[in-house]
Each structure stands twice: as C-alpha cells, then as structure tokens.
Amino acid sequence: MKVKKKILLLASLIIILLPFFCYALNIREEIKERKIPTYLIENNSYISLRSLLKILGAEDSWGRVEDRIFIKHQDIEIKFKINSTQVFLDKKVEYLGVPVKEVEGDVLIPVDDFNNILSGFVAAPRVSKEPSFKEETVITKDKNRSFIILIDPGHGGKDDGAVGYYGLKEKSVNLDIAKRMKEYLNKELRRNTKVGIYMTREEDIDVSLMERVQMAKDIKADVFFSIHTNSSRDRRPDADGFETYYSGVKEDLVFLPSSPEKEVLDEGTEGDSSLLKILDDLNTTSAVDESRILADFVQERLAERLLTPDRGTKRRGFYVLRYTPMPAILTEIGFICNPNVEWNLKDAEVRQAIAEALAKGLLDYLKFRDVI
Numbered sequence: 001m002k003v004k005k006k007i008l009l010l011a012s013l014i015i016i017l018l019p020f021f022c023y024a025l026n027i028r029e030e031i032k033e034r035k036i037p038t039y040l041i042e043n044n045s046y047i048s049l050r051s052l053l054k055i056l057g058a059e060d061s062w063g064r065v066e067d068r069i070f071i072k073h074q075d076i077e078i079k080f081k082i083n084s085t086q087v088f089l090d091k092k093v094e095y096l097g098v099p100v101k102e103v104e105g106d107v108l109i110p111v112d113d114f115n116n117i118l119s120g121f122v123a124a125p126r127v128s129k130e131p132s133f134k135e136e137t138v139i140t141k142d143k144n145r146s147f148i149i150l151i152d153p154g155h156g157g158k159d160d161g162a163v164g165y166y167g168l169k170e171k172s173v174n175l176d177i178a179k180r181m182k183e184y185l186n187k188e189l190r191r192n193t194k195v196g197i198y199m200t201r202e203e204d205i206d207v208s209l210m211e212r213v214q215m216a217k218d219i220k221a222d223v224f225f226s227i228h229t230n231s232s233r234d235r236r237p238d239a240d241g242f243e244t245y246y247s248g249v250k251e252d253l254v255f256l257p258s259s260p261e262k263e264v265l266d267e268g269t270e271g272d273s274s275l276l277k278i279l280d281d282l283n284t285t286s287a288v289d290e291s292r293i294l295a296d297f298v299q300e301r302l303a304e305r306l307l308t309p310d311r312g313t314k315r316r317g318f319y320v321l322r323y324t325p326m327p328a329i330l331t332e333i334g335f336i337c338n339p340n341v342e343w344n345l346k347d348a349e350v351r352q353a354i355a356e357a358l359a360k361g362l363l364d365y366l367k368f369r370d371v372i
Helices: 002-022 027-034 049-056 111-117 170-188 209-218 286-305 339-345 348-368
Strands: 039-041 044-048 062-065 068-073 076-081 086-089 092-095 101-103 106-110 147-153 195-199 223-230 242-246 310-315 328-335
Touching: 027 049, 027 111, 039 101, 044 049, 044 111, 049 068, 049 106, 086 111, 106 111, 147 170, 147 209, 170 195, 170 223, 170 348, 223 348, 242 286, 286 310, 286 328, 286 348, 328 339, 328 348, 339 348
Parallel strands: 147 195, 147 223, 223 328, 242 310
Antiparallel strands: 039 044, 044 106, 062 068, 068 076, 076 086, 086 092, 101 106, 242 328
C-alpha cells in the first residue's frame, strides 16, 4: 500500500513539473514562434524590453527607477541598468557581452546574452500559437494562416544613401515614408489580425544588406518591400521619374555573403555551390513571378499619384531582392538629385501621398492573392 502511495505521489510530481521541462526558456525560439521583431545594432540582435516581459509573462511584475530595470520572475529578482553589462539574478552577477541600450525611449535587450543568462527559466505559455509558415515559394490562399510583410527603408545610420542639392538625405526620406506606409497599412488592416507588418529599421541605425535579408528569413516574411530614393550616377539635376525593381534570379543561401559595396549584383553570377543551395524552381515559379506582379501593382498606384515620369517595372539583381526567397521588390520613388523633386520630398503631404500609393499597391496585391 505504501509503495502504491509513493508511485501516485511520484506521478503527481511528474505531472506538476512536466510543464517546466516542456517550456524551458529559449529566447531565440520564442522570438521565432511569437513573430517578435528584432533590432540589429552593430551586428548584435536586440529585442525590446516589452517583448522580453511578454516572453517571461512578467508584464505586471516589473518596474523602472531612472536607468535601472527590476523584473520579478519565478521568485527571482532580475536587475540591470541601461548601458551596463551587469545583470543581477538576486545576489548572483552575470555579465553581458554587449550592454542593454535605450533608443528613443525603448529599452533594448541583447538577445544572445539574455538567452544564455535566462536559459534555466521558464517561458510564459503562449495563449495562442500562430500557424507556422510553409517553407515554399508559392503563395498559398489559405485564409487562416498569418501573412508577414517586411518593409525595408533603405540605408540608415552611417549610410546616408543619396544626398540632394539642398542636403536632404535619402535615408531620412526612406524611413519617413516607410513609417507612414506602415501606419496606413495598420489602419487599413486593423480588422485583419492575420497580417503582420514589420520593418527592418524604425530608427536611423546601421543595418547591413545581409542583416536585412536575414531578418526577412528569420521572421519568414511573405513579402519583402524595400523603399529607396533614386539618384543618377552623375547627379544630373534633370533626372526624373519613379521605377520599381524585382530580381530575375533567386538564391537561398546557407551562408549569406558579406554585403557588397554595391547593392546591385550581376544576375549571371552562379555563386559558390559549396556554400549555397540554388532553389531549382525559384527562377521559373512564383517567387520571381510574384515579385513582378507585385512590382506592377505598386508602379500602377504610383503612376496615379505622382506627376513625374513612369519609368516602369524592371528586372535587376539587387542583393536584398536576390537573396530573399519570398516575393520582393525595391521601389525608387524619385530622383533626390533633382532639386525640384528634393524640394517636394521635404513636404510631409507629398511623403504621405507616396506612402499611401505604395501601401495601396501592396493592398492590391494582397487582394489579388486572396490574402485579404
């Protein structure tokens, strides 16, 4: 009888403890499963403090005093300071490879370091798991699955991009229009919870071409939408018009090459077969075709709103278009080297009009593909 009671007691303990073993914290996995956006700063991945609290289930058990953050989780107090590499788990001290940062009021947490420090913790259970993405290049028409859009404001940080006659920087124009586009899409899709919209950068920070592509792959984006402002090679003041690009070649790399000095690659380049797997069907199926269709929708909407020349949709091997396995386009909204265009791009109303035209082109594509 005593043996039977011991067996029942042991079984009860196993049932109680099983969830803790099942949900051992892995921040990297949680980021992928929950579709949490990451931020790349100096080649290090960060997530917001809000995202970390959500993963830990500690949204209601934390506080901040000046530059110090306090989190209560599993009867342990986690303490750290902004711009510091020290993390206190009760009285135990752990050290980060890179410090916690604060950017425009957002506290950013280094992913890899916190993943190591909190590996013994337990993740908060997910209320509802979003359907996973199928690893295929064909756009499906399953209305129940999530659809991820990644907007990519070109350049940023030390990379100004093209600079106009009056000093307007391309990186600033790209970012402002991208933010306006995201805001418009969120408003239009507010009742459609299955569509997620992310950006490769929401601030003036350095993000390499390689990091942009990797981000698209990490979050399994269904569409990659890059926004740029054009300039002619000799900065001709009469250069004018808008155009949208897609790549005629797609490659799924095991190891992404370091970002080249130039964004455009030779579409005839084969690459090192030992480092990459060329998707045999990508060049003839939907990834390229869908990119062209999306580019056409966007170009048509821009033509409705802009008075500058329509330079059409074009095939070109931009790095971010070639190495993103999903449908991807890069739109050049105007020539910043043209003083008249530059002057117009300083106008908030003009930027809003461009952002809405880009968003409407994307919405046309989503409707065409029965996503919305």
